[in-house]
Amino acid sequence: MIVTIDGVAASGKSSVASGVASALSIPYVSSGLLYRAATLLALEAGTSLSDAPALLSLLGAAPLRLEPLAGGNRIYLDTPDCPRELTADAHTSAVDAGVSALAQLPQLREWVNARLRALTPPFVAEGRDMGTAVFPQARAKFFLVASPRVRALRRVKERVGDVEAVEQALIARDEQDQLQSHPAADAQIIDTSDLDLAGVIAAVMAGVQERA
Ligand SMILES: Nc1ncnc2c1ncn2[C@@H]1O[C@H](COP(=O)(O)OP(=O)(O)O)[C@@H](O)[C@H]1O
Ligand SMILES: Nc1ccn([C@@H]2O[C@H](COP(=O)(O)OP(=O)(O)O)[C@@H](O)[C@H]2O)c(=O)n1
DSSP states (O other), rough: EEEEEESSSSHHHHHHHHHHHHHHHHOEEEEHHHHHHHHHHHHHTOOTOOOHHHHHHHHOOOOOEEOOSSSSSSEEOOOSSSSSEOOTGGGGGHHHHHHHHHHHHHHHHHHHHHHHSOOOOOOOEESSSSIIIEEEEEEEEEEEEOOOHHHHHHHHHHSSOOOHHHHHHHHHHHHTTTTGOOOOTEEEEEEEOOOOOHHHHHHHHHHHHHHO
């Protein structure tokens, strides 16, 4: 079984995916973490975020490993001499600001999608295009939205920042991600603005049971 949870930036995808995956006793998979880790490595190497061949060559030499646990995804660079966890560094403002440029490149989307499709179900997959491009066969699909202000307020609780600036950055990233971020025709759209986390998880679980 595959359940997909897509949505705009900071709409609650990973928290909801984690809650749903825990309730179903299956892992969840964060596709955004692969885009983020690729962006981090490119920024560190000084590789242009719009140079697909250079990015693919960089990633070809980088033994990235995604750990898709129900409680939270982690990503590692398994270089034999100096293994390193990249998860925290992949969630900085610098990565936030660069990731959409890399994610626009079809070759990089294929690189991510090949890794996702190689995973063995069951799992909950979260991102932007899980229910449309990557797992169109998923049993149940959801798309989370929330107002930019609500999302910014939630994000500044996790990371220090000015609400206004965070809101503008979220709006800018939504625009840059527009091409790949839309609900599948058979997705249930959930506005999480006035729901708490437990409420969103319950709504998704109800939708999953309906399709069991
Ligand atoms: N419905 C909700 N109500 C309140 N806080 C939420 C809700 N959904 C998510 N959050 C919080 O908002 C922040 C962003 O959620 P996250 O799951 O990281 O979103 P995304 O994966 O879409 O970026 C987290 O701190 C999370 O705990
Ligand atoms: N399926 C996906 C997942 C992420 N992404 C890209 O990766 C970025 C980071 O995704 P994320 O899900 O970790 O970001 P947040 O919504 O959690 O802030 C997005 O802004 C997109 O540019 C994508 O294009 N397609």
